[in-house]
Amino acid sequence: MSADRSGLRSLVRKLESLHPLTADEKQALLDLPVQVRDLDAGQDIVREGDRPSRCCLVLDGFAQRYKIVGDGRRQIMSFHIPGDMPDILSLHMAVMDHSLGILSRSRVGFISHESLREVIRRHPRVESALWRDTLVDAAIFREWMVGIGRRDARARIAHLLCELVTRMELVGRTESKSVQTPLTQNNIADALGLSTEHVNRVVQELRAANLITWQGRTLAINDWDSLKEVGEFDPAYLYLSQEQPP
Amino acid sequence: MSADRSGLRSLVRKLESLHPLTADEKQALLDLPVQVRDLDAGQDIVREGDRPSRCCLVLDGFAQRYKIVGDGRRQIMSFHIPGDMPDILSLHMAVMDHSLGILSRSRVGFISHESLREVIRRHPRVESALWRDTLVDAAIFREWMVGIGRRDARARIAHLLCELVTRMELVGRTESKSVQTPLTQNNIADALGLSTEHVNRVVQELRAANLITWQGRTLAINDWDSLKEVGEFDPAYLYLSQEQPP
DNA sequence: CGCGACCTTGAAGAACGTCAATGGTCGTGG
DNA sequence: CCACGACCATTGACGTTCTTCAAGGTCGCG
Numbered sequence A, B: 001m002s003a004d005r006s007g008l009r010s011l012v013r014k015l016e017s018l019h020p021l022t023a024d025e026k027q028a029l030l031d032l033p034v035q036v037r038d039l040d041a042g043q044d045i046v047r048e049g050d051r052p053s054r055c056c057l058v059l060d061g062f063a064q065r066y067k068i069v070g071d072g073r074r075q076i077m078s079f080h081i082p083g084d085m086p087d088i089l090s091l092h093m094a095v096m097d098h099s100l101g102i103l104s105r106s107r108v109g110f111i112s113h114e115s116l117r118e119v120i121r122r123h124p125r126v127e128s129a130l131w132r133d134t135l136v137d138a139a140i141f142r143e144w145m146v147g148i149g150r151r152d153a154r155a156r157i158a159h160l161l162c163e164l165v166t167r168m169e170l171v172g173r174t175e176s177k178s179v180q181t182p183l184t185q186n187n188i189a190d191a192l193g194l195s196t197e198h199v200n201r202v203v204q205e206l207r208a209a210n211l212i213t214w215q216g217r218t219l220a221i222n223d224w225d226s227l228k229e230v231g232e233f234d235p236a237y238l239y240l241s242q243e244q245p246p
Numbered sequence C: 001c002g003c004g005a006c007c008t009t010g011a012a013g014a015a016c017g018t019c020a021a022t023g024g025t026c027g028t029g030g
Numbered sequence D: 001c002c003a004c005g006a007c008c009a010t011t012g013a014c015g016t017t018c019t020t021c022a023a024g025g026t027c028g029c030g
Helices: A003-018 A023-030 A113-122 A124-150 A153-170 A185-192 A196-208 A224-231 B003-018 B023-030 B113-122 B124-150 B153-170 B185-192 B196-208 B224-231
Strands: A035-039 A044-046 A054-060 A063-068 A074-080 A099-102 A106-112 A178-180 A212-215 A218-221 B035-039 B044-046 B054-060 B063-068 B074-080 B099-102 B106-112 B178-180 B212-215 B218-221
Touching (some): A003 A023, A003 A054, A003 A106, A003 A124, A023 A113, A063 A185, A063 B124, A074 A124, A124 B124, A153 A196, A153 A224, A185 A196, A196 A212, B003 B023, B023 B113, B023 B124, B054 B113, B063 B185, B074 B124, B124 B153, B124 B185, B153 B196
Antiparallel strands (some): A178 A218, B035 B106, B063 B074, B178 B218
């Protein structure tokens, strides 16, 4: 119904795809008290050095995980879409070692550590599901490392676009390989360790080769197979629908 | 006494530094059945695509986590030292999305998923400790991403050396900022997304500035403060000895 | 003593960054 | 309704860091 319930449902759906949950466990998650807040573009949810007492849940919009280095350059370490709980790690790490911000006006839900711990205490398998979720996040970090370290700009960008569309598909936010996204070329650059200008030139190459169409907030993949090939995209690391260990 | 027991003790010490454990919980970990194996330099522990039924524990030597991209280039995503269980994630992910190998002749222990799951079932807090451990691994991935994406070769190398020495210190394998390591300049290059030649040139710069001494397997930091500064090394992301959330 | 693994060196080139403008587009307020 | 400003995309010229290629050189070990 309300946006917060639907956000929790996305979360439950994602966790369920990673780890089987009983009706009780799902209900406990759905019953979590959520405080909803609308944030303006560019605002931070938490900052490096903060000691959060609650986790955030992306309800609508995009979030970014980032760090600023000495000379002011930014590295974005992940993007988060509705249904993600990007700072679940604060349950275990008292001090944030990076910041979370939003890319465009977004709706975010806050859930206290206390209530999350209570659910975990009563339903230990929820802890396993959340652990698994953070392991998938780590797998995405690793895949990004491979790209930044060993792939050229063309492959990196193609790979990122493939990942984005695949993850949006999972939460039902695509229409035939086309998505709505607030990502700017500057965001892409900060995520891939490139300059904005270079991203621009490569994006134009991808357009010229008719692999993608990208106008404003609408990104469409015109030739999925070729884009996958250019980006060497193999979604195995997203652990989508594989059989599950006990 | 035997190498496998000492390996488990290192693991327990590390987990304990991340999450409080009772005597019972620690004993359960120490009683885990470990199958010890010696491996030759360059051998793999598990490969991308494998479906492991056990986890490995580094007892002596160094392990690397890596992926090979299309054109044969390698990206190393982490190094692992004694006491680390680099594939604990296989408890939750049926198929490996990357490989684990060793750098030099090493001693490795294998622990079955079954026995690990049994310990977790009986001692739920062990699961929290292991989760926390994988969160620290993820924090290291993120820090490496920042380096590869946004720092120059000099800073990247300085940062990696600082991290290495700090982690070796934790398990008591340093002598006044000096460590024994089988890392080659080629390994460093594959970890940092650089070419071997360039790593060589930068290492020589660091030597010329008298920041480090590096001969064969012996690496000594001569000027820790300067090296930290060059690498912008802030160990916060290693979550060493901070106070712990519940 | 000879082989393999690793380190070192030099020269040339490619990929990408930086700097400096210009133009587009959209939301907002007059 | 239109003008303005902010943010974003785009373009070109020019630098620079890092890569590639091609040789040696050194060291430890069988």
